[in-house]
Amino acid sequence: MKVTLKIKRFNPEADQKPHWESYPVEVEPTERLLDALHQVKWFQDGTLALRRSCAHGICGSDTMRINGGNRLACKVLMQDIVKDGGTVTVEPMLGLKVIKDLIVDLEPFFAHYRSVMPYVVNDEALPEDGRERLQSPEARERFDQGTKCILCAACTTACPSFWSNSTYVGPAAIVQAHRFIFDDRDRATDERLAVLNEQFGVWRCRTVFNCTEACPRDIPVTQLIGEVKRALATGRVE
């Protein structure tokens, strides 16, 4: 099929402000948008800048705003976003500074991630037999959803609260916190909940559900945020 990619370009080395450029490409309907972007980069205009790596939806590098919504360019097929002769719009994620074209500065995103203590804390003695700590399948299942997160930033940069104030810790960091708060091997629940109870913590969430819609891993982000809110309100983690 023949389609047009309309891409928002911005190179601070050369441009005063962002502008749109259109590229005609011929692709198979079953090709990924990433394949179409590569066609542009490799054979039409090598100056186009984007991040990508695994190309099948696991590494989380190529989040971008595609036809107005956050998606991974490697996890959408052309046939699902455009008809023959149509146009696809591609922009960088919102809410983070653009470094060049589709590449944004992720440091604020990872700073929020680090702020929620994203690791298991447990200083108790290890099992004497030298083996694994025991955990029931039910206890393991309790925090399963959050373990799917690939830190692609699709949720956080789809959130209106984050757009209005990037001091907000954001849905991705809350999902990460949830993964440890509800892991019964962890012992730092109170410290982590205290971080999320601060002014720019979990209460900035307005339950808009943009994050859940944006998540390429089908994590029920809004639900997990709700569970953290409930833990704070009731003082119980269950």
Add this chain to the structure above:
Amino acid sequence: MTQHHQFEAVIVGAGGAGLMAALHAARSAKVAVISKLYPTRSHTGTAQGGIAAALANMEEDHWEWHMYDTVKGGDYLVDQDAAEILAREAIEAVIELEHMGLPFDRTPDGRIEQRRFGGHTAEHGKRPVMRACKSADRTGHMILQTLFQNCVKQQVTFFDEYFVADLILEDNVCRGVVAMDIASGEMHVFHAKAVMLATGGFGRMFKVTSNAHSLTGDPVAAAYRRGVPLEDMEFFQFHPTGIYRMGILLSEAARGEGGVFINGQGERFMERYAPTMKDLASRDVCSRCIYLEVKAGRGIGGKDYVYLDIRPETINRYKSAPGGRTVTAHELETKLPDIIEMMRIYQGVEPMREPVPIQPTAHYAMGGIPTDSSGRVRANEGPGFVTGLFAAGESACVSVHGANRLGTNSLVDLVVFGRRGGRAMARFCQQAAFAPLPADPQAAVVAELERIRANTGQEKAGALRAEMQAIMMDNVSVFRDAGLISAAQAKVRELKERFAHVQIDDKGRRFNTDLLEAFELGCLLDLADVTASSALARTESRGAHSREDYPQRDDANWLKHTFAFAGQPSGAGLAMGEVRLAYRPVVVTKFEPKERVY
């Protein structure tokens, strides 16, 4: 302007091996981890099915059995002292990951749950064994996340999105690396006592591959250009179940849970080739069988692919699930959520109702930078080492995978030898001083990058890359012969000549991936040359290296590792001239080579 840094230990690559090494080295040394990606983007994260360790949580198992399977799986090219370490230390390494917080699946009594995987057997090949520890079908993702989480906890220093383009290596002593900060285009010199290369594979030399776009082997090529040998590069694993035409991997876990191969005549053909292990024979065997079925006209509709069938009705008809029990769609969806989603998204099939078109995909480099079991890099085929240089993970060759790696053993390799390498670096840093830097250590790389940036030739890197990938896929993949390999070698050398005329569009500094992709192509061309040259010389068939003109394994002449050296080590530019080959004997301890049957 070039910026200068000094760290006792510099680790290049932030996947499983690099992060594991960092966690252990950082206990006593000042460490920096440099990666061209954000650490969580590393390709370890895409590993699906599991990490092997003879925990015996499900049934009787022993590390000796794991060692045997590894040696046999590698078609006896494995160094058995290293395979013993792999199988023994897998157990404590997996327990260490659990203690770090890794969310393994659990048995009803709370232990780590395990599943079957290709080539892993009980009692030296008698039956499949449940040895792969797992977190659904995203085990690699959980390992990468857990290791990164622990690096955050330990406050390891990272240089994210820095591209390492050269090693500072003089008089057989490694003194650091030269890198570009991709965001600014600025050059950085890292002065170090010890450098570890843990940069993963280079499967992007092939057209159909499961490998990330970033897997271009840049620091491996840099080491080669600085005179470091590369070991066993002719052995490249083609995984049998790549999504047709795209190469995206569908884990062997699908067959561990009961999935089977079906040809164009509706036959479960692996029963013919591997009567005991059937669809769970090792990967090189399954990939060859698929090629043979296609060649005999028994592909689907006579085409170049077969089916992977994981429909519950199929699994139950063949009683191919573990223990021959009955499975349901719900159970499969729980155990294989990610790969079932990939089948739906990328292939557009409903795997609970239809079989999935698959073909072998370039997956894993058994070869790489030669090391001992502490990660120390060998300087030659004899007893010598490069002072201050270490390697681990897929970029290294210990050699525990020999001629063919078993499924799940890559993750074992990362954590076992990442850990050992990290500890060895820390010990080295305690007794070593900083070797002095040469004047302008960045000069060669800056000259090469500026040459590419300023070039006005008529070649495009994208076109050259496509030609390389096509010829390597057609001529140096599952089946090879002298004519095919020679043609590929000649083509690669022609492409090396044409590489001198590559012109890029982006002349800027900031995030210039046009420039870096051209540089990466040069690295791949060197590694493709080594792969073809090593393959041409080895006149036998062993593991993943199948020569139609030499169909038998030849232990009398070829029970030895290939060591390839650059004809003219040339610094940052392409290595031109003939590849020089030497050989090193295989270490055999417990298991004498014998015929390999599954």
